[in-house]
Amino acid sequence: MEDERVVLLNGQLDKLAFLAKSLSDENRLRILLCVSNEKKPVNRIVQEMNLSQALVSHHLKELKRSLLVKVERNGPFVYYEISDARILEILEKLNLVATDLLAARTSFCFEEGRKTLKPVMFSQ
Numbered sequence: 001m002e003d004e005r006v007v008l009l010n011g012q013l014d015k016l017a018f019l020a021k022s023l024s025d026e027n028r029l030r031i032l033l034c035v036s037n038e039k040k041p042v043n044r045i046v047q048e049m050n051l052s053q054a055l056v057s058h059h060l061k062e063l064k065r066s067l068l069v070k071v072e073r074n075g076p077f078v079y080y081e082i083s084d085a086r087i088l089e090i091l092e093k094l095n096l097v098a099t100d101l102l103a104a105r106t107s108f109c110f111e112e113g114r115k116t117l118k119p120v121m122f123s124q
Contacts, residue, residue, distance in 0.1 A: 019066055019068070021066075022062055022063060022065075023068075023091075023094075025059065027049070027056075027059050028059045031045060032082055032087060032088075034048055034049060036081075036088055038081065039079040040081070041077045041078065041079050041080075042057065042080070067083055068083055068084075068087060069081065069082060069083055070083045
């Protein structure tokens with residue numbers, strides 16, 4: 001069964017990489033969460049995200065290009081909503097994996113006021 005899954009994934013890696021790239025920006029993830037419960041116009045997304053309209057529009061364009069959001073026009077307003085609820089399930093699973101992996105991660109950074117490196121644990 002495991003080998004079948006690997007073979008199946010290997011044939012779809014370009015599609016996975018395309019979506020993963022679209023999900024690789026924190027602001028895009030925040031926008032997806034913002035539009036996950038209801039359709040929202042751009043100005044409301046801008047207000048809730050506390051980001052510039054240009055930046056939100058840029059990210060919405062990328063999310064639309066990757067089919068992660070649906071777009072509906074109503075007069076002068078453009079509304080956005082998440083295109084598939086399974087996206088939220090994927091984000092929840094990614095969050096669990098990221099939390100588990102990063103909880104045990106150590107890295108090195110400069111200690112304040114010193115020129116030496118010290119190990120730092122990344123945890124919540």
